Amino acid sequence: MIIKQLLQDLSYKKDKKISRHAKGLLLAMEKDAKTLDLEIIDNEKNEKELSRAKDCAKGCYDYIKEIFERYDKAREEENEKESENIETELDESDYGQSIDKTFSIILAGGGPAVRIHGDLDDDNSPYNVRLQYQDWFTSWEDYKDVDSSILERFAERHYFGE
Numbered sequence: 001m002i003i004k005q006l007l008q009d010l011s012y013k014k015d016k017k018i019s020r021h022a023k024g025l026l027l028a029m030e031k032d033a034k035t036l037d038l039e040i041i042d043n044e045k046n047e048k049e050l051s052r053a054k055d056c057a058k059g060c061y062d063y064i065k066e067i068f069e070r071y072d073k074a075r076e077e078e079n080e081k082e083s084e085n086i087e088t089e090l091d092e093s094d095y096g097q098s099i100d101k102t103f104s105i106i107l108a109g110g111g112p113a114v115r116i117h118g119d120l121d122d123d124n125s126p127y128n129v130r131l132q133y134q135d136w137f138t139s140w141e142d143y144k145d146v147d148s149s150i151l152e153r154f155a156e157r158h159y160f161g162e
Helices: 004-010 020-076 078-093 149-155
Strands: 096-099 101-110 111-121 126-134 141-143
Touching: 004 020, 004 096, 020 101, 020 111, 020 126, 020 141, 101 149, 111 149, 126 149
Parallel strands: none
Antiparallel strands: 096 101, 101 111, 111 126, 126 141
């Protein structure tokens, strides 16, 4: 806005001529200022989208934690039928998984998206397990407010063999 005003002020001064170079430079500066405004708007939009994704990650983590609490309780009470039902629920509670020397278990797809991501050792056992989230056009971010042992237990239920 300031650059546009400067350009207008200089254009109206009849006693001084503006060179094409100076005018081009001012127009380029105005364009850069508009781009900067758009980047600020985009960053604000990304923050909102990441907030939604982070909320989704928390919901997925709370769900997994609750499943294992119920599972542990059923095992303590020796309720075989309930523990089998929970095992079935655990086996069917993801959107998919992929295997490299890292693994990803997709818990929520699209925007926002949530996954459990980690590394595999030589025996294809998961370690360095973390919960991650993202939204459209954003990078995967680690969701930090988790107990990693719960995520490791969940990951161990999946087969990462050859």
